[in-house]
Amino acid sequence: MTASPPAPLSARPTASFLPPMWEHQSLFRVSAQLFAEGIFNLLDRNLRPEVFLLGLASGREENDPHSVVIEPPTLRYSPADFAGIKTLAATFEADAGPRDNVYHLHPQDHDRMEKQHWYELVCRATEQTLLELVESRQEARRSFCSTPLSLNGYLVVLVVQLAAGPYNAYYTLPGKATSTRPASLPHAAVLEFLHECTRALREADTADNEQPVLDRDYNEVLRGAGRRLMLRISPGSAHGLYDACLGIAALRHEGGEGQGTMLLARRQHAAIVPVLTLEAPVPLRDHRSIRKLLELTEGRTGLVSDASHVFGLGYMVEEDDEKYEPLATVQFTNHYGWELRHGGHTLMRVVSNTPRLPQSKVQADNFARVAHQVFPDLTTEEISFLWELALEASNQSHGTMLCISTGAKPEAERLRRQCFRVVPRVMTTPVLRQASSIDGAVLIEPNGTCYAIGVILDGQATEKGDSSRGARYNSAVRYTSSSPYPCLAVVVSEDGWIDLLPSALHA
Template identity: 90%
Template sequence: MWEHQSLFRVSAQLFAEGIFNLLDRNLRPEVFLLGLASGREEDDPQSVVVEPASLRYTPAEFGSIKSLAASFEQDIGPRENVYHLHPQDHDRMEKQHWYELVCRATDQTMQQIVKKRQENRRSFCSTPLSLNGYLVVVVVQLAADAFNAYYTLPGKQGQTWPASLPHAAVLEFLHECTRALREADTADNEQPVLDRDYNEVLRGAGRRLMLRISPGNMHGLYDACLGVAALRHEGDEGRGTMLLGRRQHAAIVPVLTLETPVPLRDHRSIRKLLELTEGRTGLVSDASHVFGLGYAVEEGDARYEPLATVHFTNHYGWELRHAGHTLMRVVSNTPRLPQGKVQADNFARVVRQVFPDVNDEGVDYLWELALEASGQSHGTMLCISTGAKPEAERLRRQCFRVVPRPMTAPVLRQASSIDGAVLIEPTGVCYAIGVILDGQATEKGDSSRGARYNSAVRYVSSSPYPCLAVVVSEDGWIDLLPSALHT
């Protein structure tokens, strides 16, 4: 298609890994390019180009996309005539309409291929971009089980309607790829550049999600919440709830109504009003103004309707929830997926992946220890490694070695009260406490997270032994970092 297509595809793959690894490493993104020749018939062998050429999908599997797109046009039927003042406007609108049909056809084709092959993948396609005689589509695939594990908003979803934070991140990623291709088409060097900061992409995804959730699709809600969370009132952190709904919403019972609604951009006033919230009672906002206090009716009430709420949890921290489900957590202006208590089935799956010799009884035993670690409010780390004994010897100058003994929950609670990791074997035998983990620097780190998280990432990335780190951060985040996903 063009000279630098392989370089762009590799750049897009690394870009996707950097973004989605910050959300959930189990998403395992895979990016490829699809080129549909504009001037060739579908039976022409060169009518479809797949990059990379070694991809498991063949060009022939995408040969009928343009015919499928044309059939969608027939199904739509005659469209309303729209007259434009300039002929180029009409051509541009017609091209955009055709590109949307091609995108829809590509998406349907990918769904059929994945279903036929019984792959555990979710596919997303960008709107085509005309480049050197080809309609270029960027396709990103994510692990379906990991993607579907998160709560999604009900109703329609699409190119501008994200249903979850991972979906919003996909849309933001595809937007960046299309932008880079468009700029390369007009630049002298023709080399697409994907240089946007990963966290900035996630901030864009957070804004997309907030735009979807806000009543009337009001812009600025995300940044308003950032501004409110950054303020203190008389030295105290901001804590409270804000209900999002149109004015006089039937599912919101008013408690106190302001005579003059306060603009949401007035961060200091909103921060002060948060002091009035308590329990179920929160500020009521239409994403533009706050017009009082109220609370949502119970689910069994005839007026009930799932509502979006913003929960300010601490300084620079807040959460977006819908119908009781957490859609995203924002810490220091960085959106992340909700990380609550470790789930038993997910923990067991990861343990069996990293330590295939551990039986069900052993998994239950490690699960009990992980639960105890996850309950530490000050943060801690449990490192499970087949090389716990030699690693305790290697790190003897940066840990407290102990006489080997089976770890129990009460002992773990005491051992994890000091800084550093608790180092145990998959059998549960402990060899060291207060371990300062080392490891080589890696791009898989996250500058927005603390030293505990990043040291664990470095350690499991470079460890010669199969290992699993259970990282509990002081802000309540819980991460499972298995070495198997870093090799």
């Protein structure tokens, strides 16, 4: 049985009143929710983040009705659902057995370490409790918790939940994922988000009547997530791999864009067949030398690096070789563009210093779902026809845009000075291939009738724009956000990004 998404907060029953943990808790929760939406919508709008706060009273017994506080109080979970967290944390401590005695020079250091250990157990118990709640209610959500922060007599845990389907659809690194070992870019973004929220709470707690501030740029948070992910896959402990790749991708060699492969592995790795070994390894911080060496890479042969130095050229053995081991690679694709891959899967694409998730061709089922959402009267055959046109548009290597609108005819008239109007005709894939070869959008009705090509779309400025994306994407966002007609824009960017942008009322 397919689980339905969680009900909106306004639709949930109101819980009995409980005193707040601190004065600005509601404001902070709303700020954190908006912060999460800004971050994760840049990755995948289908992740649908939901943020809430959980407070465990430090000096109250678990059967005390005020021992647990939830913000917002109208959340679908009740305080009783989390009443046993501290007991469960104590069980984890008992099951772990005796710990090694660690002696600290100062008593405060010992107390701090013991508190940190207890907080980690509480975090683990909260995650376990949420996992059981989600599974029992078939909510199809993934839950992530921050390490508790002591605030006004409460252990405050910030929880963010993401849609399980979209989250699990992305490739994850093998091995156990932890708070310091992200499994994927979405997971790294979760860790960076929780870290930023905890920092804001901690800084506000040390000031006088200060409200927690979450003002970090969304793209900067994603860059921090990218650095976390790169640190996880680094063969050594080098922290500068992400920034080194940025510096290398920004350089040109004799006017050409940087393209090539870098294999990330420890020196003399058994799965790497050496082709050419440098007598003196080149530091990765020497961007110009590395950029020049990239010209030597071709096909399977790439530069071999331990994330600190480049040792030479080599290639990985075949998968059926007993020495084979999936290794991380950096594929430099164009100027300012590169990808992080592992075992043949793309973990992250970086365009103009901004990490993004890999974007594949438009999927038929996803297109059909969005198209039916925007144009509910379309038949299956009509949606299939539009899908064929969208698929043809996605094959344009230079980027293009297909705009499907119920108001295509009046819009072609309104925008007549910034488009080429055509005699109405049903669009076909061969004609679309030619019509989309010039700048601007191809404007068609849901039945496939074309009214204009080369359309320069207009629209009002909106917060949904993304400064890291190009003019084509942002003009489509402005147009679909302010269009009075139901419409759907299929945007194909030059860097390979493909977006489905429904009109504002259907987003």
